[in-house]
Amino acid sequence: MLVSWADALRFFGRLFHGGRSIMKRRLYLIALLIFSVVVGWVAFRLVPPPLPELSRQQFLAEVRAGHVSRVTITDKELITGESSTRGPFRTAMKPEETPLLEELRSLGVEIVFERSTLGLI
Numbered sequence: 001m002l003v004s005w006a007d008a009l010r011f012f013g014r015l016f017h018g019g020r021s022i023m024k025r026r027l028y029l030i031a032l033l034i035f036s037v038v039v040g041w042v043a044f045r046l047v048p049p050p051l052p053e054l055s056r057q058q059f060l061a062e063v064r065a066g067h068v069s070r071v072t073i074t075d076k077e078l079i080t081g082e083s084s085t086r087g088p089f090r091t092a093m094k095p096e097e098t099p100l101l102e103e104l105r106s107l108g109v110e111i112v113f114e115r116s117t118l119g120l121i
Contacts, residue, residue: 051080051090059091063107070110 054062062068062083071081076095082088093100104111 051088052086054086054089054091056091059089060103062086062089063104063109066107068109070112071104072112072114074114075116076113 059068059079062085065085067083067085068081069084071079073079073093077093078090079093080088080090101111
């Protein structure tokens with residue numbers, strides 16, 4: 001069911017000026033404010049912390065030492081993976097870095113390519 005902007009404006013106009021007492025409007029606004037704060041706090045707590053970022057030298061040192069067995073390259077810009085010594089990590093990648101891919105493959109690292117999803121879903 002699609003609602004037009006005009007319908008939404010009429011609804012909110014009746015909500016705030018449609019014969020409700022001032023006390024009821026204030027209680028509604030306070031409840032709405034509390035609800036908004038709670039939803040914002042929950043959304044903030046659900047966002048995972050970013051992965052630690054490795055420099056290119058640290059990343060290559062981990063790969064050459066055999067601590068990384070699999071990496072995921074997202075949109076040819078971001079490399080994520082897990083090191084057996086450092087845990088999960090991320091590092092930046094330039095789109096034209098084919099020598100890096102060849103080196104990873106030669107060292108036995110499994111490479112998975114992904115495209116990021118748009119939006120929150």
